[in-house]
Amino acid sequence: MKLLVLGGTRFVGYEVVLSALSRGHEVTTFNRGQTAKGVHSGVKELYGDRDGGLDVLRGGTWDAVIDTCGYLPRLVRASGQELADRVGVYTFISSISVYKDLSVPLNHEHSDVRELEDESIEDIPNHYGALKARCEQILESFMPGRVLTVRPGLIVGPRDLSDRFTYWPVRISRGGEILCPGQGDSEVQFIDVRDLAEWTVAMTEARRTGVYNAAGPGVRLTMRELLERAREALGSSAVFTWCGESFLAEQGVRGWSDMPVWLPAEGELSEFRGMLQADYSKAVQAGLTFRPVEETVRDTVRYHGHRGEGDAWKAGLSAARERELLALWHGGKSGERRDGGHG
Template identity: 60%
Template sequence: MKLLILGGTVFLGYAIAEEAVARGHDVTIFTRGRSGSGAPAGVRALIGDRDGGLQALKQGEWDAVIDTSGYVPRVVRAGAELLADRIGHYTFISSASVYRDLSKPGTSEEDAVLELEDEATEDVAAHYGALKARCEAVLDERLPGRVLTVRPGLIVGPRDPTDRFTYWPSRIERGGQVLAPGPESAPVQIIDVRDLAAWIVSMTEARRTGVFNAAGEQGRVTMQALLEQCRSALNPSATLTWADEEFLAGRGVGAWKELPLWLPARGDTAAFTGLMQVNVDRALRTGLVFRPLEATIRDTAAWDAARPSDTVRRAGLMPEREAELLQAWLDAGSGE
């Protein structure tokens, strides 16, 4: 298969390119060349910019495109129109964030998606989900019957630039007393980037179309199970000190980024707790499988340990902040 990947040097794009090359496909990636992380061995790299710099894509034919870097409808449309007559199939990596109501568990592909109030907006930070939903619609309009839309949940594993999952294996491997966000039973729905990449390549090979949620198996992992598995795999001497939502929220702890994977069922995050419980039955029926959680934990910790020591972390508590919170929790008598 001749495969064109829009992206291909960062996280999911890299994993897809690596998987496709391993299966013997002829892989071309199109990137801006700015990530600094390089491309997997065995791929042909084209340099350009999706926003006005598509010259490198004006020649060539491909059996399929996998779009890992589409965020703005105007830009996605331009690429689709340029390639429409020279490709067979188009896989678009969207997001579970497209759903209008993520406050409840079990969101499925039939549920309503967000709409843009201002069709002219291109503010991805403010309207990420709605823009992704509009990109989906643009592709369905321009390439009817040829589009596979993948809506991932939280993707984790080696090369994750966000640190949203990486914080926990690395923090627990470091040992000592670890502040853990309650409740222990909170669901955590994660998918290893390599499992997702393998399934995406398989679906593209099969020319599957339609919409599929792609996340971890619903109800498979809780916060406690994840952190205990980190302890077991990396440092059994580490201790977990569980603090409740009221305490953490009362001290201004930032959900999701300052304490990764923590989505309190109160305040602004209450509207997004379903992000950790989306329905993936459709993807499971098409062959999506998951490696053992321990493998993801160990591999992520090993990758993180190999990064330069001065790497700026994008998520997680600073040591001083964690120590302060632990002391406050213990002083309040809540940790006994």
């Protein structure tokens, strides 16, 4: 298969290219060439810009394109127009965030999606789900019946620089007492980037189209189970101290950012708990498989474990902040009943 990858040098795009090469496909990447030039051997690299610099694509045709970096409708429309007659299948990496009501569990592929009131809005952090949903609609309008839309949940593993999962394996690998959120019974979902990439390439290769949620890890998993399995996988002596939600709220500790992979049952972030409870059975029926959680944990530490306590992290608690909070918890300064416990 002649495959064009929009992106191809970072995280999802990087793994998509690796997977495609391992399956014997002829791969061309298109990106700005600003990072990781020549990171893949045996790949034709085209340099341009999605924002007004697509001319270089006009010289080629491909069996399929996998778009790993489409966020703005204006730019996705441009790539769709440019490639509609140059590719057979357009695979678009979207997001589970497109769903209109993320407070409920088991959103499926036919659940209502968010609407973008004004397509001139390009504020990605505050309108991410609606922007992705509009991108999906634009592509389908250009290539009806020829679009594979993949809606991943939390994507994790090596080369993830968001720290939205990475914090926990690396923190556990260091040992000691670790502050953990709530009772540990909240459900979590995530997918290893390599599993996502391999399945996406296989689906594209088979010219499958339609919409698929892509989450994991294939079994129901709680926060406590995730951290305990990580501890065992790493042979760590870490001790988990589970701190109640009201204590964390009192101290201004936020889910997702301060406590990655976790969304509280109360408060403003509770309306997003459905992000970690999606129905991804359709993708499983279509061949999506999952490596063991332990493998993802170990490989994440292997890639990121060199980062020290003083390094900047995009998510999670600093070592100093964690010590401060643990002292408050043990000192009972919040007045909250100690219902978190150890593990």
